[in-house]
Amino acid sequence: MKSITIIDDNNVDCLLLKSWFNQNNNFKVIHQYHSGIDAIKDSELLQSEYCIIDVGMPLLNGIDTSILLLQKGYKGKILLVSHAYSHEYMIKAKKAGVHGYCMKDRDVILNCIVRMETEAFCFDEIAYKDWKKFTEKHNLLIS
Numbered sequence: 001m002k003s004i005t006i007i008d009d010n011n012v013d014c015l016l017l018k019s020w021f022n023q024n025n026n027f028k029v030i031h032q033y034h035s036g037i038d039a040i041k042d043s044e045l046l047q048s049e050y051c052i053i054d055v056g057m058p059l060l061n062g063i064d065t066s067i068l069l070l071q072k073g074y075k076g077k078i079l080l081v082s083h084a085y086s087h088e089y090m091i092k093a094k095k096a097g098v099h100g101y102c103m104k105d106r107d108v109i110l111n112c113i114v115r116m117e118t119e120a121f122c123f124d125e126i127a128y129k130d131w132k133k134f135t136e137k138h139n140l141l142i143s
Contacts, residue, residue, distance in 0.1 A: 002113070005031040005076070007039045007065060008054040012102065013022055015054060020106045027113075036065030043072040050113060055080040055089050055101070063089070066098045077116050081109060090123055 004027050008014045014032055017022065021027040033039040036061040037060050039046065042059055051069065053063035063078045077099040082089060085103055093101040100122035102112045 001025070002050060003025050003030045003048040003076075004028065005033070005048040005051040006038055007033045007057075009034055009059070011055040013054065017104075017109075020109070024110065036060035036062070036068070039065060040068050040072065042075060043069055044046065046074055046076070047056070050078045050116070051076050051078045053078060053080050054077055055082045055086075055093070063092045063096050063098075066083065066093070067096050073114065077114055079109065079122070094121075094123065101125070106131065121139070 004021050006014055006029055008017065011034065014034065014037075016031065018029045019031050027050075031039075033042070036053070036057055039051075040060070046069070051066075051074065053062040053065055054086060057065070065127050066080065067073045073111075076142075079092050079100040079102065080089065080098055081102055081104040083104050090101050099116050099120065100112045102108045105119070112122040
């Protein structure tokens with residue numbers, strides 16, 4: 001059973017993520033935080049294999065939380081999630097050295113975690129392709 005830490009400022013999202021993992025016998029949520037600040041304070045205690053972090057938290061966003069966790073020696077894999085795909089977040093996530101970024105969707109998250117077990121990284125290519133098609137269609141893509 002894979003251990004999970006959830007960091008999300010939205011209590012409803014935390015409960016939803018936790019229920020998704022609890023429905024799957026392969027995962028167990030062992031830590032849950034409502035801010036990156038609280039997680040950083042407890043970074044020595046974070047022994048989970050995966051850390052699922054909301055990228056858009058207001059006090060300490062998911063990118064900065066990830067960077068600080070990695071600097072403090074977190075050994076698990078970090079997956080950033082958001083309700084709306086953002087190419088900017090994907091680029092920042094890659095630069096921060098996290099292991100993945102995807103939409104906050106049950107199937108997408110579970111698929112990313114499975115991919116992260118066999119591959120070093122998992123970035124939501126489907127959402128990226130959809131974003132690219134949309135921006136090209138509307139002449140928004142900047143070279």
